[in-house]
Amino acid sequence: xxxxxxxxxxxxxxxxxxxxxxxxxxxxxxxxxxxxxxxxxxxxxxxxxxxxxxxxxxxxxxxxxxxxxxxxxxxxxxxxxxxxxxxxxxxxxxxxxxxxxxxxxxxxxxxxxxxxxxxxxxxxxxxxxxxxxxxxxxxxxxxxxxxxxxxxxxxxxxxxxxxxxxxxxxxxxxxxxxxxxxxxxxxxxxxxxxxxxxxxxxxxxxxxxxxxxxxxxxxxxxxxxxxxxxxxxxxxxxxxxxxxxxxxxxxxxxxxxxx
Numbered sequence: 001x002x003x004x005x006x007x008x009x010x011x012x013x014x015x016x017x018x019x020x021x022x023x024x025x026x027x028x029x030x031x032x033x034x035x036x037x038x039x040x041x042x043x044x045x046x047x048x049x050x051x052x053x054x055x056x057x058x059x060x061x062x063x064x065x066x067x068x069x070x071x072x073x074x075x076x077x078x079x080x081x082x083x084x085x086x087x088x089x090x091x092x093x094x095x096x097x098x099x100x101x102x103x104x105x106x107x108x109x110x111x112x113x114x115x116x117x118x119x120x121x122x123x124x125x126x127x128x129x130x131x132x133x134x135x136x137x138x139x140x141x142x143x144x145x146x147x148x149x150x151x152x153x154x155x156x157x158x159x160x161x162x163x164x165x166x167x168x169x170x171x172x173x174x175x176x177x178x179x180x181x182x183x184x185x186x187x188x189x190x191x192x193x194x195x196x197x198x199x200x201x202x203x204x205x206x207x208x209x210x211x212x213x214x215x216x217x218x219x220x221x222x223x224x225x226x227x228x229x230x231x232x233x234x235x236x237x238x239x240x241x242x243x244x245x246x247x248x249x250x251x252x253x254x255x256x257x258x259x
């Protein structure tokens with residue numbers, strides 16, 4: 001019929017496309033992202049497993065820094081690397097049999113430690129600011145006489161001084177409450193459960209010498225997170241490209257000239 005106009009529907013593909021979705025460059029980049037992400041993700045976990053050990057602290061002797069039941073990550077270190085202010089994990093059978101202990105190092109070999117002067121712990125005659133102690137808590141609940149720490153040994157206290165069975169509770173031992181550096185197996189870097197994060201630097205000891213540097217936990221965390229993002233992003237390329245392709249291949253209508 002003259003002047004009649006019809007609408008013709010563009011035919012859809014007769015078969016199902018089972019080939020790769022998206023451009024070839026996109027497919028290669030997504031594969032590269034997944035591969036790199038797996039390397040970073042698994043490498044980060046492997047690095048962490050080599051460098052760190054997890055511990056569950058059973059008592060509140062380190063509160064509020066570490067509460068009873070908290071899960072911590074401790075960097076494996078040699079006792080010779082330990083410095084004042086470090087929170088360390090050690091084993092000493094004269095303290096506890098067959099169980100690790102977590103305390104803070106307040107003095108090292110050659111130091112003279114005592115408490116208290118104007119309510120503060122003193123090391124080599126210097127009063128130590130200890131902001132990690134419980135608010136309103138005394139630096140010590142009983143007097144610590146002047147103790148000179150032998151070379152190769154450490155003097156350790158809990159942050160919760162009232163109930164902590166630390167060096168102050170072992171002053172009558174043969175070693176005057178000190179612990180051998182060789183007894184230390186790790187240095188606590190962070191509380192990971194609950195997620196309280198990295199321990200704060202014990203700046204009150206800075207004038208007595210250099211403090212320990214934090215371990216590589218932050219770098220390891222960045223690697224793991226970056227790896228997870230790359231794996232998820234690369235893996236999502238195919239489904240996203242397929243979804244976009246469907247949007248472009250929807251039924252189109254086109255006018256046909258008059259017959």
